[in-house]
Amino acid sequence: GDSVTQMEGPVTLSEEAFLTINCTYTATGYPSLFWYVQYPGEGLQLLLKATKADDKGSNKGFEATYRKETTSFHLEKGSVQVSDSAVYFCALGDSGAGSYQLTFGKGTKLSVIP
Amino acid sequence: EAQVTQNPRYLITVTGKKLTVTCSQNMNHEYMSWYRQDPGLGLRQIYYSMNVEVTDKGDVPEGYKVSRKEKRNFPLILESPSPNQTSLYFCASSFRAGNTIYFGEGSWLTVV
Numbered sequence: 001g002d003s004v005t006q007m008e009g010p011v012t013l014s015e016e017a018f019l020t021i022n023c024t025y026t027a028t029g030y031p032s033l034f035w036y037v038q039y040p041g042e043g044l045q046l047l048l049k050a051t052k053a054d055d056k057g058s059n060k061g062f063e064a065t066y067r068k069e070t071t072s073f074h075l076e077k078g079s080v081q082v083s084d085s086a087v088y089f090c091a092l093g094d095s096g097a098g099s100y101q102l103t104f105g106k107g108t109k110l111s112v113i114p
Numbered sequence: 115e116a117q118v119t120q121n122p123r124y125l126i127t128v129t130g131k132k133l134t135v136t137c138s139q140n141m142n143h144e145y146m147s148w149y150r151q152d153p154g155l156g157l158r159q160i161y162y163s164m165n166v167e168v169t170d171k172g173d174v175p176e177g178y179k180v181s182r183k184e185k186r187n188f189p190l191i192l193e194s195p196s197p198n199q200t201s202l203y204f205c206a207s208s209f210r211a212g213n214t215i216y217f218g219e220g221s222w223l224t225v226v
Contacts (some may be wrong), residue, residue, distance in 0.1 A: 032212060043204060043217040044157075051212075089156060093212055100145065100164065100211030101172065106156035 002027045006090045006105035013080055013112050021075040021108050023064075023090035033057075033066050033073040034091040038107070044089065047075075080112045116141045118218035120205050126224045127195055135190045135221050137205030143216075145208045146188040147172070148180065150201040151220075157204065163188055164211055195225040 007022040032051045036044040048057030053068035062077045073090060090105040118139045127133055147162035159172030163182040177199055179191040192199060205218040
């Protein structure tokens with residue numbers, strides 16, 4: 001079945017540091033890939049997505065590129081802020097015969113300190 | 115305002131007492147789903163629905179039931195809750211499968 005593996009946390013960075021959160025996947029079809037963010041006490045919000053190979057998703061300074069050859073979708077941000085502290089989930093959406101499942105990674109907690 | 119609404123947000127119940135967590139969306143979305151979030155396990159899909167009267171099992175359906183009698187509602191039913199169902203539950207919806215998914219705010223359920 002489909003699966004998503006993302007780097008274990010927690011990750012602690014100083015403000016303005018460079019962020020990378022690794023995400024790799026296995027899938028039988030041609031999935032869409034997503035990054036979701038969960039701020040403390042809140043539900044999940046879509047951060048960015050990519051629907052086909054070589055697509056780059058971007059939002060709020062975050063970027064991720066869909067790499068089919070390495071089955072990866074790593075999240076990056078050039079300069080993090082304290083307000084980026086949250087849990088980040090990589091997810092894969094895969095369609096089958098009349099079905100659609102969204103599979104999440106285990107999440108990576110990011111803490112940004114001033 | 116477009117939203118996914120879950121109720122109750124917080125519930126403590128006893129083993130074996132049937133309960134229902136309601137989920138309603140006002141965006142005319144076809145696709146709805148339920149997830150549970152547990153520490154170290156991330157989010158796992160319980161059930162999903164591609165449209166009215168069409169439901170299917172996710173990764174962890176045991177102990178849960180769902181129904182989709184109308185487009186806007188997708189209740190999650192725990193017929194006989196057990197302590198291992200203590201978790202944070204999220205309902206989600208999207209216009210169609212594959213589109214951006216919108217999540218509710220979550221329901222904290224404790225079974226004692």
